[in-house]
Amino acid sequence: xxxxxxxxxxxxxxxxxxxxxxxxxxxxxxxxxxxxxxxxxxxxxxxxxxxxxxxxxxxxxxxxxxxxxxxxxxxxxxxxxxxxxxxxxxxxxxxxxxxxxxxxxxxxxxxxxxxxxxxxxxxxxxxxxxxxxxxxxxxxxxxxxxxxxxxxxxxxxxxxxxxxxxxxxxxxxxxxxxxxxxxxxxxxxxxxxxxxxxxxxxxxxxxxxxxxxxxxxxxxxxxxxxxxxxxxxxxxxxxxxxxxxxxxxxxxxxxxxxxxxxxxxxxxxxxxxxxxxxxxxxxx
Amino acid sequence: xxxxxxxxxxxxxxxxxxxxxxxxxxxxxxxxxxxxxxxxxxxxxxxxxxxxxxxxxxxxxxxxxxxxxxxxxxxxxxxxxxxxxxxxxxxxxxxxxxxxxxxxxxxxxxxxxxxxxxxxxxxxxxxxxxxxxxxxxxxxxxxxxxxxxxxxxxxxxxxxxxxxxxxxxxxxxxxxxxxxxxxxxxxxxxxxxxxxxxxxxxxxxxxxxxxxxxxxxxxxxxxxxxxxxxxxxxxxxxxxxxxxxxxxxxxxxxxxxxxxxxxxxxxxxxxxxxxxxxxxxxxxxxxxxxxxxxxxxxxxxxxxxxxx
Numbered sequence: 092x093x094x095x096x097x098x099x100x101x102x103x104x105x106x107x108x109x110x111x112x113x114x115x116x117x118x119x120x121x122x123x124x125x126x127x128x129x130x131x132x133x134x135x136x137x138x139x140x141x142x143x144x145x146x147x148x149x150x151x152x153x154x155x156x157x158x159x160x161x162x163x164x165x166x167x168x169x170x171x172x173x174x175x176x177x178x179x180x181x182x183x184x185x186x187x188x189x190x191x192x193x194x195x196x197x198x199x200x201x202x203x204x205x206x207x208x209x210x211x212x213x214x215x216x217x218x219x220x221x222x223x224x225x226x227x228x229x230x231x232x233x234x235x236x237x238x239x240x241x242x243x244x245x246x247x248x249x250x251x252x253x254x255x256x257x258x259x260x261x262x263x264x265x266x267x268x269x270x271x272x273x274x275x276x277x278x279x280x281x282x283x284x285x286x287x288x289x290x291x292x293x294x295x296x297x298x299x300x301x302x303x304x305x306x307x308x309x310x311x312x313x314x315x316x317x318x319x320x321x322x323x324x325x326x327x328x329x330x331x332x333x334x335x336x337x338x339x340x341x342x343x344x345x346x347x348x349x350x351x352x353x354x355x356x357x358x359x360x361x362x363x364x365x366x367x368x369x370x371x372x373x374x375x
Numbered sequence: 376x377x378x379x380x381x382x383x384x385x386x387x388x389x390x391x392x393x394x395x396x397x398x399x400x401x402x403x404x405x406x407x408x409x410x411x412x413x414x415x416x417x418x419x420x421x422x423x424x425x426x427x428x429x430x431x432x433x434x435x436x437x438x439x440x441x442x443x444x445x446x447x448x449x450x451x452x453x454x455x456x457x458x459x460x461x462x463x464x465x466x467x468x469x470x471x472x473x474x475x476x477x478x479x480x481x482x483x484x485x486x487x488x489x490x491x492x493x494x495x496x497x498x499x500x501x502x503x504x505x506x507x508x509x510x511x512x513x514x515x516x517x518x519x520x521x522x523x524x525x526x527x528x529x530x531x532x533x534x535x536x537x538x539x540x541x542x543x544x545x546x547x548x549x550x551x552x553x554x555x556x557x558x559x560x561x562x563x564x565x566x567x568x569x570x571x572x573x574x575x576x577x578x579x580x581x582x583x584x585x586x587x588x589x590x591x592x593x594x595x596x597x598x599x600x601x602x603x604x605x606x607x608x609x610x611x612x613x614x615x616x617x618x619x620x621x622x623x624x625x626x627x628x629x630x631x632x633x634x635x636x637x638x639x640x641x642x643x644x645x646x647x648x649x650x651x652x653x654x655x656x657x658x659x660x661x662x663x664x665x666x667x668x669x670x671x672x673x674x675x676x677x678x679x680x681x682x683x
Contacts, residue, residue, distance in 0.1 A: 214388065215395035218659040218666075220621035223639060227651050230643045231407045307520055311625050314522045315640060330522055334629075337526060338534050348523030356518040363514075 100368040107364025113357030121177050124170040130154075132171040133322045136162035144342050157342045160332055165343060168324035169350050175325050176306050176354065179236070183243035183305040184298050190244065191251025192294060196282050198252065199259025210256070213249050221246040225308070226317045234320040239312065243305055254297055258290050292369040299362035303355040310351055326351045378674050385670055389663045396659040397449065400652045401442050407648045454653040459645045464653035467638060472657075474544065475627070475634030479619045481554035483612065486562035494566040498573025498604070499596060509566050516563025521622060525556040525629040542631040553630040557622050561615045565608055572604030609676065613669030617662035 101107050129152055139162035145153040156165040198209035216224075225242045232238045262268065263286070271281050312318035313327030321328060326347040333343025420428075434441070448455070454464040497509035532552060533541035543549045576582060577600055585595050620635060627636035635654065642650040 211388075211391060211395065214392045215399065218392050218396055218617075218662045219399070219655060220618055220624075220658050220662065222621035222624050223655055223658055226624070226639070226643050227403060227655060230646060230651065231403060231648075303518060310520050311522060314520075314625065315628065315643075317643065327520075327522070330520070330526070334526065337530060341530055344523070344526050344530075348520060348526070351520050351523065352515075352518050355520075356514065359514060359518050 097368060101364070104364045104367040106360045107368055110357055110359070110361030110364045113353065114361050117173060117354050117357055118177065120170060121173040124174060128164075128167045128170055130164035130167040132163065132167045132324050134163065135322075138162065143340070156346045157340065159329065159343050160336055160340070163324075165329070165346050168329055169326070169346060172324040172326045172329065172347070173350070173354070175236070175319050175323065176309060176351075179240060179243065179309045179319075180302050180305045180358075182240045183247060183309070184301050186240075186244050187247030188251050188294065188298050188301075191248035192255050192290070194248065195252040195255025196259050196286060196290075199256040200263050200278070200282055200286065202260070202263075206256070209252065213252050216246070216249045221308070222311065225312060226315060229312065229317040234317065236319060236323075239309065239318055242312075243308065246308075247301070247305065250301060251294070251297060254293060255290055258293060259286055262286065262289055296362065296366045296369060299358065299365045302358040302362070306351070306355055306358070381674070382671065385667060389667050392663050393656075393660060394446075397446060397656055398442070400655040401445055403655075404648050404652045405438070407646075449656065454656070455649045457642075457647055457650040459642075459647045459650070464650050467650065468635065468653060468657050471633065471635045471638045474632060475620065475623050475636060478550065478553055478557060478623060478627070478632060478634060479616060481550050482558035482619060483561065483616055485554050486558035486565060487612075489558075490562040490565035490569065494569025495573055495596070495601065495604075497566070497570040499577065501570075501574050506570070509570055513563045513567040513570070516559050516566075519559065521556055521559060521625050522629055524559055525552070525626060528552045528556060529629075544631075544633050553626050553632050556629065557619060557626040560622065561612070561619070564611060564615065568608050568611060569604055572607065573600055576600045576603045606673075606676070609673060610669060613666050613672075617665045620658050620661065 101111075136158075139154075139158050140160055144157040144165075154164050154166070156169065158164055159168070194209050198206040225246055228242050228245065229238060232241075268281055268285050271285050276284070309318055309325070310327030310330070313325040314331045316328070316331065318327055319325035329347035330344050330351075333340065333347070337344050436444070445455075452465060454468070456462065457464050457467055460467055493505075493509045493512065497506040500506055529541040529552065532539045539552055540546075540549055541552065573596075582595060582599060585599060586592075623632075623634060623636035624639050625636070626632065627634050628640055631637070635658070639651070639654050641647075642654060
């Protein structure tokens with residue numbers, strides 16, 4: 092597909108434009124967050140606990156979205172929390188994608204015993220509910236951001252392997268692969284130059300759909316106290332800490348959940364848009 | 376491949392997967408910190424007591440032998456003993472399972488009740504308001520954290536309106552909010568799949584020909600189109616039902632539902648590793664069991680399976 096054609100389709104897809112704008116805004120916010128905050132995101136101020144949202148009545152210096160049960164400013168923690176979410180999403184999507192794709196290409200290309208081994212591992216992994224496995228591994232190795240990333244890699248690779256393997260199997264005997272082989276190309280060369288370009292579009296679509304899932308998984312794990320360790324702000328743990336006070340201080344729960352929803356919605360819009368652009372025939 | 380051969384192969388794979396899961400569960404517990412024998416005893420246990428417990432738990436044997444003993448016991452229904460409750464894990468798990476099964480069933484029913492009419496209507500009337508509502512529902516449903524959605528329901532229907540209880544178990548009205556929350560991702564996904572599935576099938580030549588013949592529209596939609604659009608949905612419902620336990624962990628925590636999900640969270644926070652190990656095994660067994668059932672069901676509803 093030509094570059095101009097891709098660009099034309101991007102402008103035509105409403106999903107792509109809305110998603111692109113939302114995601115860009117979120118990424119910019121997470122980058123500039125440390126420079127625009129006026130409160131300490133981790134300092135507890137018990138005198139100031141559960142202050143109701145002041146919105147912009149005191150300008151940028153007030154507690155725009157109120158404070159949480161520890162007297163920490165909600166907006167500040169939201170802004171800083173976006174960095175954790177996006178960082179974890181970045182690692183939790185790209186690394187499983189690389190591992191899963193490599194295994195999927197190998198399984199699909201060679202078939203036979205190799206394929207059986209990879210796919211049985213895949214089945215075993217899929218049969219354990221991801222959240223159960225994730226929190227078990229966290230319980231064994233302890234709460235930390237690197238461990239959280241490791242868990243997301245462990246539970247994430249299967250999604251890519253299955254899809255990639257299917258596509259590779261359908262093209263491995265294609266004429267262009269046979270031509271390459273006849274010209275004396277090695278297996279590795281065929282995989283990298285003939286097969287990889289063929290699976291890029293479906294991979295980009297899959298990755299963009301996985302971002303939202305990874306962000307929600309991180310939030311759920313942090314909600315259970317099995318994710319980003321306190322006192323670092325994470326949207327999931329913010330919801331957990333506000334939960335007990337939901338009737339008297341609903342903003343402590345509504346604000347982080349809303350941030351989470353907007354972020355995931357942005358990535359899902361973008362994912363649908365990318366699919367419209369790269370694979371216009373598919374409707375789902 | 377005949378159906379019988381397919382099913383035998385499928386059954387064999389199921390066993391293979393369960394063996395794999397048991398090896399993973401067993402190895403994970405060996406990675407867990409702390410001496411299991413020491414954890415079993417009181418804090419002031421002597422070295423001799425610990426050594427004696429190690430022997431009685433079989434911890435002095437080689438790993439492979441330990442694993443074989445573990446599997447042999449598991450096959451005979453003995454999943455070991457919980458460190459915290461000091462009761463058999465199987466008793467704890469199967470005591471909690473009915474509550475989660477009930478919640479899962481309610482969640483699936485509610486999801487299907489929402490997503491079937493919505494998805495089918497949206498697929499038939501593409502580009503209309505119904506379609507727009509369905510798309511919006513699917514997008515938001517996939518983008519909302521279940522924790523948050525559940526808490527919003529509590530805030531709205533429990534606290535503000537006071538119509539439904541927010542915590543508790545036993546009465547019919549207790550299950551409504553948790554079931555809606557647990558079913559949210561499933562309803563979003565099924566709405567989406569049915570919408571695109573119906574739309575695509577309705578573009579097929581044979582359907583257009585049936586329209587031209589003047590067959591009753593309702594009959595075309597329900598008998599010819601839906602039959603094709605529903606196939607991928609059945610697989611997904613099966614997969615998602617098995618995965619609902621993962622969702623139940625979150626939802627049961629939010630609504631204080633006394634099922635397997637809240638037992639899992641308790642086991643994790645108490646670092647009750649033998650119990651976690653058993654939960655891992657049982658939930659995998661449930662997942663592959665449901666999927667096996669779905670595959671069997673599939674051979675009945677997909678005519679292509681019979682032809683091959």
